[in-house]
Amino acid sequence: MADHEIDLTIPRCWWAGRDPEMILYHDTEWGVPCHDDRELFERLMLEGFQAGLSWLTILRKRANFFHAFDGWEPETVAAYGEDDFARLMADPGIVRNRLKVRAATQNAQAFLRLRDELGSFDSYLWNWVDGEPLRDPTGRVVETIPSSTPLSDALSKDLKKRGFTFVGTTIVYAFMQSVGLVDDHVMDCFRYHAEDGRARSTLKS
Numbered sequence: 688m689a690d691h692e693i694d695l696t697i698p699r700c701w702w703a704g705r706d707p708e709m710i711l712y713h714d715t716e717w718g719v720p721c722h723d724d725r726e727l728f729e730r731l732m733l734e735g736f737q738a739g740l741s742w743l744t745i746l747r748k749r750a751n752f753f754h755a756f757d758g759w760e761p762e763t764v765a766a767y768g769e770d771d772f773a774r775l776m777a778d779p780g781i782v783r784n785r786l787k788v789r790a791a792t793q794n795a796q797a798f799l800r801l802r803d804e805l806g807s808f809d810s811y812l813w814n815w816v817d818g819e820p821l822r823d824p825t826g827r828v829v830e831t832i833p834s835s836t837p838l839s840d841a842l843s844k845d846l847k848k849r850g851f852t853f854v855g856t857t858i859v860y861a862f863m864q865s866v867g868l869v870d871d872h873v874m875d876c877f878r879y880h881a882e883d884g885r886a887r888s889t890l891k892s
Contacts, residue, residue: 700876701829708746718878720820720867724808727866728798729759732791734862735853736782751780756791765795790852797850812868815842820867826874835860
């Protein structure tokens with residue numbers, strides 16, 4: 688991704704703006720289907736840490752988060768104790784919110800229980816969309832992109848029931864957009880047109 692050449696003349700989703708890190712994230716990650724359990728865990732955690740902050744803040748701290756949380760390996764994070772909590776709370780490279788830092792360990796434990804029960808977090812997530820990214824057949828514009836949907840409501844509720852926290856419906860919908868469960872690139876974005884040839888399900892919103 689470091690070699691990604693940024694062309695500011697290419698039409699993109701409005702939120703990418705002109706910041707190179709945001710553009711890189713938009714062009715190479717946002718909305719791309721993700722099926723790696725460790726990465727899915729990382730990105731769900733980052734969405735939780737983003738609550739109340741800008742996504743650019745999280746992107747700029749992402750490498751620090753990765754290092755501080757031991758590569759976001761769920762088994763390692765699930766075993767964190769008070770020494771780890773103190774270490775993280777003293778780390779200026781991450782978002783030092785006590786509740787969010789505590790939540791990472793609780794969520795890692797819930798993640799491992801879910802994986803033990805169902806085989807993988809990937810299969811659990813993608814079963815919610817029948818294995819295919821959801822896309823609004825009429826096309827997205829800024830005004831029609833929601834902050835949550837009945838589906839994110841249901842997924843949020845189920846995650847909470849399974850012991851996850853910082854997984855409210857707005858956080859969950861942003862996560863669904865990020866990892867490709869939902870394709871919300873707007874119609875005039877080059878990524879929307881790049882994905883036109885792929886089979887899509889109908890977005891239920």
